Structure formats: structure tokens, C-alpha cells
């Protein structure tokens with residue numbers, strides 16, 4: 334297609350609506366007048382390139398909304414079709430329950446140093462509407478504390494490190510916040526023989542993230558239910574409590590803010606849009622970094638176990654697959670495309686698994 338200019342009459346002056354009719358009012362009004370002042374004859378021009386850019390933008394918004402819808406089943410379906418049952422059965426065969434396979438897992442771990450990696454939301458705590466109230470149970474905390482006494486244990490999360498620490502409150506663990514971009518080891522006083530680690534590969538983005546957070550707060554405040562969360566090196570824009578009819582508006586606003594920040598990228602989690610630096614760093618890299626810090630970079634005697642529920646955890650599952658080492662365990666009630674090897678249905682099962690591991694260790698040490 335050539336980049337010819339298309340003349341569009343200025344409807345503000347009431348001079349007919351030729352092409353404007355074809356383009357539709359909603360398509361033109363927020364876009365063209367801002368970019369082009371009216372020409373003396375009352376017409377302004379819009380290039381095909383600009384026109385197709387607008388439609389392209391709308392197309393992208395639609396595909397975001399589709400993906401938000403697809404990944405956000407609101408409630409369990411009352412009936413299950415035969416093909417769904419078959420799909421579930423196949424999935425369970427390929428990703429068996431880590432609880433059912435516990436004995437085999439234990440046998441395979443003999444003589445190896447286990448290192449535990451635990452995602453927070455949807456793994457250690459149930460998914461709830463208010464992200465500020467996603468508390469873990471005391472039982473889960475006890476289980477994590479006990480496992481952390483025997484194995485190096487890291488919490489790997491999209492959240493801000495301080496925030497997740499305020500939920501977990503266990504001093505002897507490693508914490509990798511902001512999708513692994515903010516890593517800190519246990520404080521020296523809490524654990525004498527653990528190494529002191531601090532790594533922040535995206536520190537240069539701190540000011541930019543802060544700025545974008547404030548702009549997003551402003552741009553989304555009139556969308557009921559939208560919540561912007563500052564995760565230090567990344568930002569979450571929650572749409573769990575936003576009516577579906579407003580999702581397109583929300584995505585448009587977020588994307589239009591990000592247009593001014595090409596060094597930031599947008600991804601999607603569980604009813605959340607996540608904004609983070611484009612650097613090549615993710616939960617998988619954080620896992621590798623921690624293994625290296627613990628002295629297991631090239632060890633064949635280490636067994637990393639990663640439990641997570643979200644798309645961002647897939648980066649860690651992929652690393653385990655490519656190392657041909659360790660156990661990736663996905664927490665999910667429904668079949669999902671995943672690089673994990675095992676599955677658990679929900680956080681309570683993760684706590685049972687952690688308790689079993691603790692019980693096993695206890696009997697082993699006695």
C-alpha cells in the first residue's frame with residue numbers, strides 16, 4: 334500500500350463527512366485533531382500510515398482484552414464436556430500431582446542438595462480481590478520456616494521485596510522481589526552460615542518506574558476498581574475488580590502511557606497488567622543467580638524445586654528444563670501450557686507438600 338494522503342473534512346466546521354463516515358467517529362475524534370491543526374480550507378490531512386497506525390493500535394487493544402478474557406475464567410463452569418475431561422486427564426498424566434508423586438520425588442532427591450524457590454501469590458497465599466490482603470496462613474508460614482531451616486529457600490515474586498517480606502516475615506530466607514530484579518539474602522544476624530546477597534539489575538529504572546507509577550495512578554483513577562501497585566522495579570495494574578466493559582479503556586490508557594517509555598514493557602498475569610524494564614532479567618535468571626550465589630552453578634548434586642502458579646514462573650520452569658535438573662511444580666486447577674513437570678491444585682496443596690517435605694527431613698535427620 335502506498336502512503337498516500339487522505340483528505341478528511343473537519344467535522345467541527347460541518348463540511349460534510351466523506352471518509353470520516355467510513356472511519357467512524359470514535360476512531361477519529363480522540364486521535365486526529367490532537368495531531369493535526371485544521372487546514373485553512375477546513376480540511377486536515379491524515380496519511381494512510383497514520384490511519385493504519387490507529388487501527389493497528391485498536392487491534393492491539395482488542396487482542397490484549399481477548400487475552401485478559403481468556404486468562405481470566407470468572408467462575409467454574411457447571412458442566413464439563415467430554416473433551417474437557419479428556420484434556421484434563423491428559424494434562425494430569427503429563428503433569429502429575431507432586432503430592433501423588435511424593436515418594437518418587439523423595440527417592441530422586443537422595444544425595445542431592447535441595448534448594449527451594451517459592452512464588453508468593455497463588456502459591457503461598459490464595460488469590461484474593463485485594464492485593465494488600467493476600468496473607469499467608471500461619472500454617473503455611475510454619476511450613477516455610479521449617480523447610481527454610483533445612484534447605485536454602487527463596488521467595489520469588491512479582492511484588493516489591495519489602496511488601497512480600499511484610500507478608501512472609503521469615504528472616505532466614507532469600508527474597509527475590511520485582512520478578513527477580515531485587516534479590517536479597519538473609520541478614521547476617523538471622524543466619525550465620527548463609528551468604529550475604531544483594532542484587533538489583535534494574536536499579537537505573539527506579540526513577541522511571543516511580544514516574545510511570547504516578548502517571549498511571551492519575552490516568553486510571555477514574556476507572557472504578559482499577560488499582561495501581563508500586564512494586565519498586567515494576568508496576569502492577571490490577572483489573573480483578575474492574576468491570577469487563579472497562580478493560581479496553583484501561584489497556585488503552587496503560588499502553589498510551591507506555592508509548593512514552595519504550596524501555597518498559599507490558600505483560601499480563603492473573604487479572605493484572607505488569608509493567609517492567611525491558612532488561613533480560615526474569616524469575617528464571619533470578620533462580621540461576623541464586624544457585625550461583627549459593628555455589629551450585631555447575632553442581633550436578635543440586636535439586637532446585639520451584640513452585641509457582643503464574644506466567645512469570647514459566648521463565649523459571651524453562652530454566653529447570655534446559656538445565657535438565659530440578660522440579661518445576663505448577664499450581665493450577667485447570668490444564669495450562671507449562672514447562673513445569675508436576676502440578677498442585679491450590680496453595681493448600683503447596684503447604685501440604687512443604688509439610689511432607691519437612692516430615693521427611695525430620696525422620697531422615699532423626
Ligand SMILES: O=P(O)(O)OC[C@H]1O[C@H](O[C@H]2O[C@H](CO)[C@@H](O)[C@H](O)[C@H]2O)[C@H](O)[C@@H](O)[C@@H]1O
Pocket residue numbers: 452453454455459460461462463464465467489490491492562564569571573602603604605607643645
Ligand atoms: O509473582 P507473584 O508472587 O505471583 O506476584 C504476581 C502478582 O501477584 C499479586 O497479584 C495477584 O494476587 C492478588 C492477591 O491475591 C490478586 O488480587 C491479583 O489479581 C493477582 O494478580 C500482586 O498484587 C502483583 O503485584 C504481582 O505482580
